[in-house]
Amino acid sequence: MICKKVSLSAIWILLLSTNILAQSDSIPVQDMQWQTFNTYKDVDYNQTLRPQFHFSSLKNWINDPNGMVYYNGEYHLYFQHNPVGIKWGNMTWGHAVSADMVHWKQLPHAILPYGKSTIFSGSAVVDEQNVLGKQVGKTKTIVAIYTAWGNGQSGAYSTDKGRSFLLLNNGGPIVKPTGINKGERDPSIFWHEASKKWIMVLWIKRAAKEGSAADKMGKVRIFTSHNLTDWTMASDFDREWVYECMNLIELPVDGNKKNKKWVVFDAGFHYEIGDFDGKTLTTDSIKLQGDFGKNYYAAQTFNNSPDGRKVLIGWMNGSNGAHEKEGMPFSGQFSFPSKLDLKNTKEGIRLFRWPIKEIEALYTKSYQFKNLHLDKATEKLAPIKAALIDFSIEFEPTDSIKLTLRGLEMSYNKSLGAFAYNSVMIPAPIRENGKVSLRVLIDRSSIELFANEGASVASFFGVPKADELGMSISGNGNTKITSLVVHELKSVWQ
Ligand code: FRU
Numbered sequence: 405m406i407c408k409k410v411s412l413s414a415i416w417i418l419l420l421s422t423n424i425l426a427q428s429d430s431i432p433v434q435d436m437q438w439q440t441f442n443t444y445k446d447v448d449y450n451q452t453l454r455p456q457f458h459f460s461s462l463k464n465w466i467n468d469p470n471g472m473v474y475y476n477g478e479y480h481l482y483f484q485h486n487p488v489g490i491k492w493g494n495m496t497w498g499h500a501v502s503a504d505m506v507h508w509k510q511l512p513h514a515i516l517p518y519g520k521s522t523i524f525s526g527s528a529v530v531d532e533q534n535v536l537g538k539q540v541g542k543t544k545t546i547v548a549i550y551t552a553w554g555n556g557q558s559g560a561y562s563t564d565k566g567r568s569f570l571l572l573n574n575g576g577p578i579v580k581p582t583g584i585n586k587g588e589r590d591p592s593i594f595w596h597e598a599s600k601k602w603i604m605v606l607w608i609k610r611a612a613k614e615g616s617a618a619d620k621m622g623k624v625r626i627f628t629s630h631n632l633t634d635w636t637m638a639s640d641f642d643r644e645w646v647y648e649c650m651n652l653i654e655l656p657v658d659g660n661k662k663n664k665k666w667v668v669f670d671a672g673f674h675y676e677i678g679d680f681d682g683k684t685l686t687t688d689s690i691k692l693q694g695d696f697g698k699n700y701y702a703a704q705t706f707n708n709s710p711d712g713r714k715v716l717i718g719w720m721n722g723s724n725g726a727h728e729k730e731g732m733p734f735s736g737q738f739s740f741p742s743k744l745d746l747k748n749t750k751e752g753i754r755l756f757r758w759p760i761k762e763i764e765a766l767y768t769k770s771y772q773f774k775n776l777h778l779d780k781a782t783e784k785l786a787p788i789k790a791a792l793i794d795f796s797i798e799f800e801p802t803d804s805i806k807l808t809l810r811g812l813e814m815s816y817n818k819s820l821g822a823f824a825y826n827s828v829m830i831p832a833p834i835r836e837n838g839k840v841s842l843r844v845l846i847d848r849s850s851i852e853l854f855a856n857e858g859a860s861v862a863s864f865f866g867v868p869k870a871d872e873l874g875m876s877i878s879g880n881g882n883t884k885i886t887s888l889v890v891h892e893l894k895s896v897w898q
Pocket of ligand 1 (some may be wrong): 648701
């Protein structure tokens with residue numbers, strides 16, 4: 405964190421004495437009134453709706469994950485944060501670190517509002533080649549590029565492993581505003597090995613009258629850079645569906661590293677699959693849906709992942725201030741990190757999503773049953789009680805069935821070939837092996853459903869019944885359940 409020049413001489417002296425400013429020509433202009441993190445120590449992780457294996461801020465509002473990047477044993481999760489309130493506002497980059505993407509430690513807010521700008525969404529990379537020329541010693545520089553609201557895309561860099569940031573270009577834009585409805589935002593940057601360039605994808609509003617229907621629409625503008633500061637426009641990817649927080653990622657198809665495809669997705673997790681040559685993105689123009697639930701938004705993946713996995717975290721939005729209404733000290737939570745894969749299916753190549761294997765470290769008790777009829781399965785489940793649950797079922801869909809987990813009801817509808825939760829359909833056509841499957845993660849205020857091994861995913865805000873720790877299956881007693889697995893989880897905050 406860095407501070408405003410005016411009237412904060414004590415902090416200046418402190419920063420100079422710790423040599424934070426001395427190493428840089430940037431003028432620190434961030435406003436320390438937003439550095440409220442020292443008040444967060446009064447809060448713990450044990451409230452009724454506090455997620456126990458999902459990230460939430462100790463205090464106050466969060467929305468989009470930002471700047472997700474791995475460096476030197478740490479996954480960094482920055483996020484849209486109101487440092488002084490439980491509603492959206494005063495956008496600041498909050499910060500947390502983790503060694504496994506599951507156990508998080510929240511740290512002081514990383515990038516504070518400055519000048520006339522609050523700090524909107526963006527991304528971060530590790531400057532491996534020191535193209536910025538800011539590296540101190542052996543520690544690589546972490547570079548964050550974000551929307552300085554109302555003033556284009558700006559950047560900041562950290563020479564202390566992502567803890568504190570200095571402003572690039574004095575906080576001024578490195579990509580100037582287009583002047584179209586002040587709309588463009590959420591730069592997502594990554595290294596493109598084939599062209600040896602940095603790439604930025606940016607959501608741009610169309611020129612439309614503010615407030616009109618077309619005002620919501622946008623397109624994706626692609627820029628390239630050799631030094632992270634000078635950006636040249638390369639092309640536009642023009643689609644009516646794109647809205648905010650664009651991402652462009654490359655994934656092998658069926659694990660084949662010689663056959664890779666690119667996935668472009670927006671905040672609502674609509675996506676298309678195609679090819680990217682370092683300048684232009686070409687797709688088959690088939691718009692697909694990455695999450696069917698009511699509460700999934702603005703997801704992004706980690707840059708610089710140590711094992712090549714593309715791990716996605718989204719904001720579980722749209723809960724209507726439910727945490728705040730229930731008197732929680734925080735508002736908002738993130739999805740459980742999940743790995744993305746592209747797989748060939750009968751319909752073509754599709755995105756699959758699956759909770760990361762690190763969840764296994766949270767299992768306290770596990771129960772596994774194979775090949776039993778539904779009536780027997782219910783009997784087996786009857787004695788199992790768990791507050792935090794990772795539940796999986798695979799069955800032959802000869803009939804519709806209903807599952808009740810901690811009072812939350814979901815069903816499989818045979819004629820629709822879909823699961824349903826909270827009136828939302830989650831497609832699950834019969835697989836080649838004649839079965840369908842569902843995995844469900846239940847925390848204190850969320851439920852995430854992964855159908856057919858992650859072919860369809862749906863994320864929801866949801867509160868299990870406080871006095872109900874059981875689970876049951878109902879339907880035709882003869883329905884064949886080929887696999888039933890229940891894991892009870894422990895809290896990551898213990
Ligand atoms: C998406 C979004 C972004 C913006 C941020 C502001 O939720 O609207 O487009 O950068 O939130 O908090």
